[in-house]
Amino acid sequence: MMQHTKSVLIVVVLTIVLIACGRPTVPDSYQTESRPPKVMPDYTDVTVPANICPLNFRVYEPGKQVAVRISVGDLQYTYGDGMKVLIDENEWSTLLEKAKGGNMKVEVFVNEGNQWKAYQPFSIHVAKEDIDPYISYRLIQPSYVAYGQLAIAQRNLTTYDETDIYNNALVITPETGQCINCHSYQNYRTDHMMFHMREGLPGTMIVEGNQLKKVDLKTPEIISAGVYPAWHPTQNLIAFSTNLIGQSFHTKDIAKVEVQDKESDLILYDVTKDEVFTVSNDSNELETFPTWSADGNTLYYCSAHFEYENDSLKDAEIINDYRNLHYNIYARDFNQQTHEFGERRLIYDAASENKSATLPRVSPDGKYMVFSLGNFGCFHVWHAEADIWLLNLETLEAQNLEALNSERSDSYPSFSSNGRWIMTASRRDDNNYTRPYIAYFDAQGTCHKAFELPQRDPEFYTLFLRSFNRPEFMTEPVGITPEQFAAEAKKDARKVKYKTAPND
Amino acid sequence: MTKGNTTKQRRTETRNPDKQTQTKQTPKYLTGGKWLPAVYAVLFAIFAYYMLAIKNADYLYAAQEHSLFLFDKSFFDMLMVKPGALMAYLGCFCTQFFHEPIMGVCILIAIWIITYFLTIKAFKLNGWWSVLALLPIGALLCSETIIGYWLYYNKNQGYWFAPSIALMINMLAIWLYRCFKDLNKWAELGMIVVWCVVGYWATGWLGLATTLVMGLTGITKAPKSRILPLLTAIICIVVVPLIAYQYYSQMRIDDAWWVGMPIFETENVDATRPWYPFIALIVILLVLGTLSFTTKKILLKSKETFLLIGLQLVCLASIVWCELGADFDDYNYHAEFRIYRAIDENRWQDALDEVAAVPGDPTREIIMLRDVALNRLGKAGDYMFKYNNMSIPPYVYDSLDVHMAQTNSPLVYLNYSRLNFATRWCIENSVEHGFSNDSYKILTRCALVAGEYELARKYISILKKTLYYKEWAERYEPMLENPKLIEESPELSFILEYYRHFSNMLDSDEGLVEMYLLNYFSNTMNKDSKQLQVTTLNFAVQSKDIEKFWPRFFLYAHLHPGEPMPIHYQEAAYLYGNLEHQVDISTLPFDQERIVNRYASFQQLSNSYVQQGKSAEEVGELMKPAYGDTFWWFYFFCRGLSSY
Structure with a gap:
């Protein structure tokens, strides 16, 4: 009797295990569709790195069950969980390894009623070059003045693991909300990094090795504390813009909000000496978005020319003229020994084309610059027409990176540390929520179709109501814990000293 | 057989000694306690049902509208970021049943009744002592109805059920602990440690409170033997949150011991009143844990009997008194919920009927919602006055600053097609207080009218994962693929008509919804859309601005040839014509009886009161019964109103 019960139990357990591990079978007979299936995220014909986590997706075709065969040569696996395709991580690694420098073939079969349909297969290309294993971003609801639930998070691209670098829930109270923004790293490493905190417990958090310090970058001589940062690639220096930022609301346009700088300048902060000096503060120029060349000898930035007619009506003037603000890209040589800056020179003239160039970033080999180009203004995350452009720094010729772009806002581009991947913050999914898209940028300077940051659940982006802001590549995770940041955040910020610029 | 008979016989002898002897020799005891728990459970259930399902159904419906539960793992993951979050998750799950208030209330009462019996078990509150077990659930009943306008500022997800479920689980834990306690010392200590970890993870602060209760249990009976359990409990209470803090990146260290405790705070106000039930709950649990309750028989007519009966009365009376005091029964507050729901469901006339039923002065929110309904029905010109x-301002019991931007503004903005403002306040409020069914419904409609179909699809997908709004979402879903359905929808086509005729500009409402709408529409001129034009005229009339009124009035007359002129427009035109003589009104065909003659008598009466030396306020009050339904009365006497 006992023996019989035991046998039954074993059979039941095995059956459950088999059902749980069961794979869908690719049908023998089916109708064929002459088009690829509609899948979300759209991973059709994208190029991915060989160290990326599985590209799980959902099929949006009529039907209730999908069978997907992914193959590289004679190696093949089938998947299907309802209409979702959830790929085993180990099998995916094997597929990637085998397809490195080549392609994976993805065949999609959908069961609609009792009839199977086979869609035109698509490919996933696998590049030879890896991608940095980590990225970080700010997770923010697309709100305008409220900022509960703000976090800077880091994501392991080789897995789906995401952890908080810092979360404002660790310190905020109803009396003191806290905005956090503008995380930045020196040369993709996290032992020299920073981010800002505003409103509650304000200050700029600086990491130097294992040391943390919170500084107050506002001095009477400058218009605001540091805003948009750029760590010098080799020195303990951070270039910042200082900005007086305002926002107004569109009454009808689906762009919803217009963020403008009423004033902006550039400063340089010496992290070791806790000193700042002004780099540029022309009252008729709105200088912003500094970024360094790979060798650290040039500071690039954007600037728009704007002359106020009446100082007491600045707000009204800039709001009324919001469509006529056009930013160009400029460069200034930097002497790393004396910290002197050279004269500014025009790198990209967007204004002459009634366009506005923002957020420049230079490739690690120094050959290229990517930037976001829109019709006007500086806050392209809300500008649907904004696209990522590529500037050849030798010829100064620019081109639209069409493979990377969409009909919606594409902004905040950045290069991976090996220069082979370009990431952008894109609103192509729904025009409101920013998602990271990554494109392969090959050695010939050609950009390939971008893929959306993969998530374990393919429906993740539908339900997730926060934007991925300022996506940045990192070569390693941040070593400081959120609790350590929170403890430092509660301390008073150290005041920095203002000094005269070496040029003056 | 023989043995059985003998035993039975003995029992019978014991139970039925000589009756006469018993009456004389055996003392009378307080009896009937056996049935009391059941009686109290029924009484409490009836009282709770009355207070919730009958008196507060509109509020509870609004509560579930301002809550959210999604049948999706990501929703679970999103909530599980703090100790005690499991209760928030279960709380959100149960709150959705307030969509059918009776069902939600029945579930809540069932939880309370189970908790009541578990409390009896946990603290051995047998018989007459069982009344004490009503106190914890009585405190929770008070917490249900005490929050008032904090409903809109409530950050405690699952608030209406979470503490109740947490208490039920903790009472079960104390009962189990009682069982373990008697096994051996180590089992008892183990239970304290395990419950501190598990209880804290699952129920937050209440888990810690329960751990303390476990440590205190029986301390009055044998203080020395309780030192070790109490010490263990205290150490656990100190250490466990500190360890947890290292694993949760969304919890302040200051909150670690209070996590899960409902907190009502805004930037300027720290409300204490909604906290009272929970403070009471802690005190009651500690007292119940500390004291031991005798099970000895109590003689009738003894001092103890009177004390015990007094205890029954005090407990029952205090529950009733506290709940009646905690019940936020302001008429306008409840009316706002009913009117809001009617408008959300496009039951315009029902909304107006509710407005008409308000016994005193309504809030500005009610007036704004009324104007939305009148505007929809095209009756504003004849009925707005x-x-x-x-x-009057909304009634609050503390210094909570109620702003319409945080209460009804998204629905009002949606109906006036100020979609970006509706979206903005939906998002801002949701970021502060959590996304809700209500916010997703408004965001969906905004996105559909604005042509943001992918965005609308996102919100519809989310609503399809709810229990009660799935059907709502499916009604709108076909519009994603066939936008013509938006034009055919009576609800959305009205909003779309405005949207098409608006122009874009950069603007801000500065958080003052009513003033923004008044300024925007009364300053807008539009001849391409009759619907928009009427709205601009309505707002121009309300603005009491003569310069704004005339051009919109004549444009209305031009766009509606041959149609009767609504009565309030006539009243305004006749008044302004007589007041300022800027426009020759002699050729305008005013209604002789309702306008010309009535205005003459209005003037005559007001002059007579003025001649009697009455103040403007007094004149207004005296004339209200006869002329309170006119623009003239509104123009002269409806003053000093402040929006919020």
Whole structure:
């Protein structure tokens, strides 16, 4: 009797295990569709790195069950969980390894009623070059003045693991909300990094090795504390813009909000000496978005020319003229020994084309610059027409990176540390929520179709109501814990000293 | 067989000694306690049902509208970021049943009744002592109805059920602990440690409180033997949150011991009143844990009997008294929920009927919602002054600053097609207080009208994962693929008509919804859309601005040839014509009886009161019964209103 019960139990357990591990079978007979299936995220014909986590997706075709065969040569696996395709991580690694420098073939079969349909297969290309294993971003609801639930998070691209670098829930109270923004790293490493905190417990958090310090970058001589940062690639220096930022609301346009700088300048902060000096503060120029060349000898930035007619009506003037603000890209040589800056020179003239160039970033080999180009203004995350452009720094010729772009806002581009991947913050999914898209940028300077940051659940982006802001590549995770940041955040910020610029 | 008979015989002898002897020799005891728990459970259930399902159904419906539960793992993951979050998750799950208030209330009462019996078990509150077990659930009943306008500022997800479920689980834990306690010392200590970890993870602060209760249990009986359990409990209470803090990146260290405790705070106000039930709950649990309750028989007519009966009365009376005190029964507050729901469901006339039923002065919110309904029905020109236009601020029991931007503004903005403002306040409020069914419904409609179909699809997908709004979402879903359905929808086509005729500009409402709408529409001129033009005229009339009124009035007359002129427009035109003589009104065909003659008598009466030396306020009050339904009365006497 006992023996019989035991046998039954074993059979039941095995059956459950088999059902749980069961794979869908690719049908023998089916109708064929002459088009690829509609899948979300759209991973059709994208190029991915060989160290990326599985590209799980959902099929949006009529039907209730999908069978997907992914193959590289004679190696093949089938998947299907309802209409979702959830790929085993180990099998995916094997597929990637085998397809490195080549392609994976993805065949999609959908069961609609009792009839199977086979869609035109698509490919996933696998590049030879890896991608940095980590990225970080700010997770923010697309709100305008409220900022509960703000976090800077880091994501392991080789897995789906995401952890908080810092979360404002660790310190905020109803009396003191806290905005956090503008995380930045020196040369993709996290032992020299920073981010800002505003409103509650304000200050700029600086990491130097294992040391943390919170500084107050506002001095009477400058218009605001540091805003948009750029760590010098080799020195303990951070270039910042200082900005007086305002926002107004569109009454009808689906762009919803217009963020403008009423004033902006550039400063340089010496992290070791806790000193700042002004780099540029022309009252008729709105200088912003500094970024360094790979060798650290040039500071690039954007600037728009704007002359106020009446100082007491600045707000009204800039709001009324919001469509006529056009930013160009400029460069200034930097002497790393004396910290002197050279004269500014025009790198990209967007204004002459009634366009506005923002957020420049230079490739690690120094050959290229990517930037976001829109019709006007500086806050392209809300500008649907904004696209990522590529500037050849030798010829100064620019081109639209069409493979990377969409009909919606594409902004905040950045290069991976090996220069082979370009990431952008894109609103192509729904025009409101920013998602990271990554494109392969090959050695010939050609950009390939971008893929959306993969998530374990393919429906993740539908339900997730926060934007991925300022996506940045990192070569390693941040070593400081959120609790350590929170403890430092509660301390008073150290005041920095203002000094005269070496040029003056 | 023989043995059985003998035993039975003995029992019978014991139970039925000589009756006469018993009456004389055996003392009378307080009896009937056996049935009391059941009686109290029924009484409490009836009282709770009355207070919730009958008195507060509109509020509870609004509670579930301001809550959210999604049948999706990501929703679970999103909530599980703090100790005690499991209760928030279960709380959100149960709150959705307030969509059918009776069902939600029945579930809540069932939880309370189970908790009641578990409390009896946990603290051995047998018989007459069982009344004490009503106190914890009585405190929770008070917490249900005490929050008032904090409903809109409530950050405690699952608030209406989470503490109740947490208490039920903790009472079960104390009962189990009692069982373990008697096994051996180590089992008892183990239970304290395990419950501190598990209880804290699952129920937050209440888990810690329960751990303390476990440590205190029986301390009055044998203080020395309780030192070790109490010490263990205290150490656990100190250490466990500190360890947890290292694993949760969304919890402040200051909150670690209070996590899960409902907190009502805004930037300027720290409300204490909604906290009272929970403070009471802690005190009751500690007292119940500390004291031991005798099970000995108590003689009738003894001092103890009177004390015990007194205890029954005090407990029952205090529950009733506290709940009646905690019940936020302001008429306007409840009316706002009913009117809001009617408008959300496009039951315009029902909304107006509710407005008409308000016994005193309504809030500005009610007036704004009324105007939305009148505007929808095209009746504003004839009816907007037929309703009471005087208003009072929303009733609050503390210094909570209620702003319409945080209460009804998204729905009002949606109906006036100020979609970006509706979206903005939906998002801002949701970021602060959590996304809700209500916010997703408004965001969906905004996105559909604005042509943001992918965005609308996102919100519809989310609503399809709810229990009660799935059907709502499926009604709108076909519009994603066939936008013509938006034009055919009576609800959305009205909003779309405005949207098409608006132009874009950069603007801000500065958080003052009513003033923004008044300024925007009364300053807008539009001849391409009759619907928009009428709205601009309505707002121009309300603005009491003569310069704005005339051009919109004549444009209305031009766009509506041959149609009767609504009565309030006539009243305004006749008044302004007589007041300023800027426009020759002699050729305008005013209604002789309702305008010309009535205005003459209005003037005559007001002059007579003025001649009697009455103040403007007194004149207004005296004339309200006869002329309170006119623009003239609104123009002269409806003053000093402040929006919020």
